[in-house]
Amino acid sequence: MSTLTYPEVGATRLGPLPDGYHHLHHRAAVGRGRADFEAAGAAVTEWRMHRTSGTRVQASTARAEAGTTVRVSVALGPFRFTAPCEVVWTAYEKQRIGFGYGTRPHHPECGEECFVVDLADDGTVWFTVLAFSRPASWYARLAGPLVPVAQRWYVHRLGTALRRIVSAG
Template sequence: MRRGTFRDETVDYAAVGATQAPDLMQYPPERSTPAHESWRLGSGEARFQTASEALLSWRAQRDGGLAVTDVRPAAGPMYSGVSFDDEGHPVAPSRLEADQRFDADGTPWVGSGTTIHVRGRVAGMKADGEFRVIFAIEEPRRVGFALGTVGGAVVTGEESFMIDWYDNDEVWFTVRAFDAPRAFLYKVYPPFVRRRRRALFQRYLRAISPLYSTPA
């Protein structure tokens, strides 16, 4: 079943939240390239907590070679945004408000509505753009968030990052994304979009789990 989408004028694409659609890989947003990878990080509560804290303090991006700057939390109470169950049905937010947390250098942790600027190089090309946290989830066995492009990036779209601690005690890291080319080079050579995404996935994985296992 296809899910409807809604428009959020703070981002530059229409299919906000589509990284959570069960059929993303079969029916990606128009003119976009979807991607999905999951990796086992280990098992147990300690591994889940460590990976969750790393994710929420921007470690996937920062330790993945990208500079995260100009972090601007949303004004007012934080809202966790839209999340969905395994069948794609919307569920109640996992948390409505939270105390703002900071890492060692004073950078605010991930929070719904936060806007960030990301700089670096990916697949040999400059990465420079603004992104917005469109939802954030903190549950006893699931933690994650999604970033949507606001402007300036070579692609437009969304990527989500999830840490799950399953009932069998295994901890998994999942990244899902869809990218539509914006820069001229990516429009002319579409395979570069996939190359860029593969490079990003490997960076994120190494940042969260240096001793990563084989993708599922």
């Protein structure tokens, strides 16, 4: 049984993002051509992008599937934050691969985030992160305006890790 902590399940897949949350949108080119697209898609959905960025990931499946439970653990300086999530949608399409996951109880935030790789008509491989969130824990509320800064730092780090994975072939 799903125990997601927000009602707008799936909003990162089709939009629009719901009001009342901080919105995050990050897009970066990570490669070119079908081979890079396939490599990037596999790295995203098999948790390699997260792990290569230094994030600890414990997932109930080897590849993102709807219903997969995930515990993501990120270090910020001397602090480590663990974020329980659940995959709420996936895309394994000809020109789009990725997934969205939502927050579960004990996540410091409340909301949803997606990680998607697209193959554009010109051959560019784009990595996109789209998210909506608001504080759910006392320490996320206390951190206030630093949380969006940390989120932007994190998604930039993910994009850099994905670019490295793709360029390594």
